[in-house]
Structure formats: C-alpha cells, structure tokens
Amino acid sequence: MLDVPDLEEFCALAERDPVVNVFALHRARMTRLEPRWLGGEMWGRFEAGRLVSACHVGANLVPVQATEDDARAFAERALAGTRTATTIVGPHEAVRTFWNGVAASWGRPRETRWMQPHLEISGPPQVAPDPQVRRTERADLDEVYPACVAMYTEEVGVSPETGGSADLYRARVTQLIARGWSFARFDAGRLVFKAEVACASSGAAQVQGVWVPPDRRGEGLAAAGMAAVVAAVQETIAPVVSLYVNEWNHPARRTYERVGFVETARFSTVMF
Structure with missing residues (x-):
C-alpha cells in the first residue's frame, strides 16, 4: 500500500498520462495518500524497486498505468479482502483484465459499460460558447x-x-x-x-x-x-x-x- 512518502513517485507515474489519470492525480494531491483522507487505499506494484503501476481502491477502484499483468496482480490482491468498490472504472484493457480476475468472487454487477470513448479538448471550442452559462x-x-x-x-x-x-x-x-x-x-x-x-x-x-x-x-x-x-x-x-x-x-x-x-x-x- 502506498503512503505519504510515495506521493512524489506516484504522481510521476500518473503524470505519464495526466489526462487519463486525472482522477487518481486529483485524489493523491488532495489527500497526499494519507489513508484517513483517501477513504481507502492506493496500491502500488514495483519492479526492481521502481513503481510501475498503481490502483486506487475505495468507492471507486481505478487502475493507474496498469498493464494486463499489473491488473491481474491487483485482482489477486483484491481477492484477499472484502470488496469496497461500488464502481470499477478506467482504461478498458486494465478494467477488463481486473474484472475477469475477480468476477467469480465479487458477484454479478448491476451494469457493465465496456467501450466508453474517452474524449479530450486542448484547444478552443469549435462552437460559440453560450454567454448565459x-x-x-x-x-x-x-x-x-x-x-x-x-x-x-x-x-x-x-x-x-x-x-x-x-x-x-x-x-x-x-x-x-x-x-x-x-x-x-x-x-x-x-x-x-x-x-x-x-x-x-x-x-x-x-x-x-x-x-x-x-x-x-x-x-x-x-x-x-x-x-x-x-x-x-x-x-x-x-x-x-x-x-x-x-x-x-x-x-x-x-x-x-x-x-x-x-x-x-x-x-x-x-x-x-
């Protein structure tokens, strides 16, 4: 489990894709990874002492820079405890792999949405903004x-x-x-x-x-x-x-x- 001393390394990991990982970055910087403020845990996976992926585990379970191998490892970790998440959300491959690892034990979900387009805009809007908003x-x-x-x-x-x-x-x-x-x-x-x-x-x-x-x-x-x-x-x-x-x-x-x-x-x- 990651904690306050891991904050800098975690943020560097999430900043590899700061738009996709904005939720995790927001939570980390708001709470400094202190479990009492996080309302859950932030798991990390290390290789040769280096943080290579993470997973926010609270009401929202969100993989961060997780490969399929990482997602499988997080699923194994999740099976060792009780489900706290009401939602699993994040990049498709990581979520799909994680879900395949826990599905038999976590029970039938209320709903699954598998291929949701993630959209970004970095330039000015292409239609005129509503001045009344x-x-x-x-x-x-x-x-x-x-x-x-x-x-x-x-x-x-x-x-x-x-x-x-x-x-x-x-x-x-x-x-x-x-x-x-x-x-x-x-x-x-x-x-x-x-x-x-x-x-x-x-x-x-x-x-x-x-x-x-x-x-x-x-x-x-x-x-x-x-x-x-x-x-x-x-x-x-x-x-x-x-x-x-x-x-x-x-x-x-x-x-x-x-x-x-x-x-x-x-x-x-x-x-x-």
Missing part, C-alpha cells in the same frame, strides 16, 4: 440539486438518494458549487443546462454530469453550454478538458465532436 452559486442549489439527481438517475439507473444518501449527495453538489466547479444556464430561473468538473489537476480537468432537461433537448443547448464550460475551465482550472461517454450515446458523442473533443482512449465501467 455561468458558475453556479449557493443560492442556485434548489435548482441545481434536483437537476443533478435527475441526471444521475438517468445516467446510472438508480437515484443517488437511494439508501438514505441524500444528505451526502447534497453535500457533494454543494462542495462543487463552492469550488467553482459547477456550471449552468438558467432561463427565467429554470435550469436548462448543467455540467460539473468532477476532478482536476494542474494539467487536466474531467467534466461530468452534462445534462439538459428532456423537454429542452434538440435546441443546441448542450453544444453551446459545453463550449462555455470548456472555455471557463481552460481559463481558470486546467488547459485540457476531458470526459468519457457511453458508446451508445450517439447524440452526446455528436455534441462533443461539434465542440471539438477528440477520442484518445476507451474506458470501461463496472457498477455494483
């Missing part, structure tokens, strides 16, 4: 929070409030607003587009939660809204903006392509 404020919470619940439920298939988790999820939404990581457009006080930055490092920021109410889809709100988010994030948070999208979500993929995102990898997600 802005960072949200605490006073917007009564509009932002229900939209976040609706988006999550539509995307994941269960409500984030399930099992008495409403207070925790509301706190997360409030935290993103406070950080300046929540963006939205309002028409006559009603939220009609939203997106959040999920995690960020000095080199990249990952966007999540892109959503337009069903009755306002098809108006171009998502493309112009995402262009505004990209421009704001690049100006104030990180030079590269990334996200990953379900392979079957062709309308979203077309929107991101219009904005200027390009595919750089494939992710996979296993959800429990």
Whole structure:
C-alpha cells in the first residue's frame, strides 16, 4: 500500500498520462495518500524497486498505468479482502483484465459499460460558447440539486438518494458549487443546462454530469453550454478538458465532436 512518502513517485507515474489519470492525480494531491483522507487505499506494484503501476481502491477502484499483468496482480490482491468498490472504472484493457480476475468472487454487477470513448479538448471550442452559462452559486442549489439527481438517475439507473444518501449527495453538489466547479444556464430561473468538473489537476480537468432537461433537448443547448464550460475551465482550472461517454450515446458523442473533443482512449465501467 502506498503512503505519504510515495506521493512524489506516484504522481510521476500518473503524470505519464495526466489526462487519463486525472482522477487518481486529483485524489493523491488532495489527500497526499494519507489513508484517513483517501477513504481507502492506493496500491502500488514495483519492479526492481521502481513503481510501475498503481490502483486506487475505495468507492471507486481505478487502475493507474496498469498493464494486463499489473491488473491481474491487483485482482489477486483484491481477492484477499472484502470488496469496497461500488464502481470499477478506467482504461478498458486494465478494467477488463481486473474484472475477469475477480468476477467469480465479487458477484454479478448491476451494469457493465465496456467501450466508453474517452474524449479530450486542448484547444478552443469549435462552437460559440453560450454567454448565459455561468458558475453556479449557493443560492442556485434548489435548482441545481434536483437537476443533478435527475441526471444521475438517468445516467446510472438508480437515484443517488437511494439508501438514505441524500444528505451526502447534497453535500457533494454543494462542495462543487463552492469550488467553482459547477456550471449552468438558467432561463427565467429554470435550469436548462448543467455540467460539473468532477476532478482536476494542474494539467487536466474531467467534466461530468452534462445534462439538459428532456423537454429542452434538440435546441443546441448542450453544444453551446459545453463550449462555455470548456472555455471557463481552460481559463481558470486546467488547459485540457476531458470526459468519457457511453458508446451508445450517439447524440452526446455528436455534441462533443461539434465542440471539438477528440477520442484518445476507451474506458470501461463496472457498477455494483
């Protein structure tokens, strides 16, 4: 298990692909790999005393620079304990190999999404940003929070409030607003587009939660809204903006392509 003295070496490893590894970099720098703040563990695999791969193990299990051999080794390590992860997510080959190693013991997942395009944009957006998109404020919470619940439920298939988790999820939404990581457009006080930055490092920021109410889809709100988010994030948070999208979500993929995102990898997600 990696700890505070391993932080520099871990960050050097993750920086080999700082956009794909932005979640792990964000978590490492926020917590300095202290287990009490990490809310889990960061496993490392060494060869000749050198860190060659890692795996974030908490509610999200995320391989970092893991080859198939590394992923198999992490799966063997995982089988020695109890599953804590509700989601396995990361580059496709590493996730697939890890899952094949633990599937017989971890039980049937609620859903698997195997070939999710991972998209990036490092230049200016290719459509005009919506000037009405802005960072949200605490006073917007009564509009932002229900939209976040609706988006999550539509995307994941269960409500984030399930099992008495409403207070925790509301706190997360409030935290993103406070950080300046929540963006939205309002028409006559009603939220009609939203997106959040999920995690960020000095080199990249990952966007999540892109959503337009069903009755306002098809108006171009998502493309112009995402262009505004990209421009704001690049100006104030990180030079590269990334996200990953379900392979079957062709309308979203077309929107991101219009904005200027390009595919750089494939992710996979296993959800429990």
